[in-house]
Amino acid sequence: MMTNRQRMISIMVTGTMLAIGTSAAFAATHPIVGTWQLNLAKSTDESTAPPPKSETFVFAESAKGFSLATTIVGADGKATVTKGEPVQWDGMAHPESTNPDHDSVTVKQVGARTIEWAFHLKGALVRSGTLTVSRDGKTMTVSGASVSAKGGKVYFNDIFDRK
Numbered sequence: 146m147m148t149n150r151q152r153m154i155s156i157m158v159t160g161t162m163l164a165i166g167t168s169a170a171f172a173a174t175h176p177i178v179g180t181w182q183l184n185l186a187k188s189t190d191e192s193t194a195p196p197p198k199s200e201t202f203v204f205a206e207s208a209k210g211f212s213l214a215t216t217i218v219g220a221d222g223k224a225t226v227t228k229g230e231p232v233q234w235d236g237m238a239h240p241e242s243t244n245p246d247h248d249s250v251t252v253k254q255v256g257a258r259t260i261e262w263a264f265h266l267k268g269a270l271v272r273s274g275t276l277t278v279s280r281d282g283k284t285m286t287v288s289g290a291s292v293s294a295k296g297g298k299v300y301f302n303d304i305f306d307r308k
Contacts, residue, residue: 176258176278177204177211181285181305190301192291195220202285202305207231211252215243234260247271262289274301283307 183200190196198218205212209231217225227243229250236253247264254260258280263273274289285305290298 174206175204175211175254176282177260177276177285178206179204180308182308184304184306187304188302190303191299192301198222200303201308205231210234238265 181202181204183197183202185196185199188196198220199216200218201216203214205214210233212229212231214228215226219225229241229243232239232241232250232252234252234254236251238249238251241247241250241264244264247266249265251263251265252260253262255275256277258278260276261273262276264271270292272289272291274287276285276287278285283306285307286302287305288300288302290300292298
């Protein structure tokens with residue numbers, strides 16, 4: 146049977162461990178988490194489509210993985226808002242239904258601030274690249290290529306600023 150002193154020590158140790166665990170969890174949060182605004186002046190895209198008026202990414206982290214919500218205001222002024230389900234960065238294909246151009250996403254962390262990602266449609270690669278957050282956490286670079294049905298590639302290098 147525990148004495149009152151032993152119970153108190155047990156409670157203090159448990160509280161301290163929870164505080165350390167909580168601090169470690171917050172410290173482990175990936176620098177991608179937060180809100181990002183596309184910087185059109187610094188971005189490049191080989192696509193012939195007109196660039197959007199604005200694009201905002203909001204990354205969130207949960208026990209189920211990382212999720213992405215986007216708001217894109219097209220050249221025509223129409224806004225499109227999507228919110229993806231959380232995805233684990235395990236290098237495995239996960240169902241993804243926010244865009245009819247793809248049906249799965251694969252994400253893998255390859256560095257402290259860098260991930261590799263790929264979208265597939267019926268098993269075929271349609272868009273892939275890397276996403277890197279700068280050391281100071283103020284800039285995010287999303288670069289890669291879209292793949293046409295004929296196998297041609299259209300490259301892009303999008304620069305986002307943290308909001």
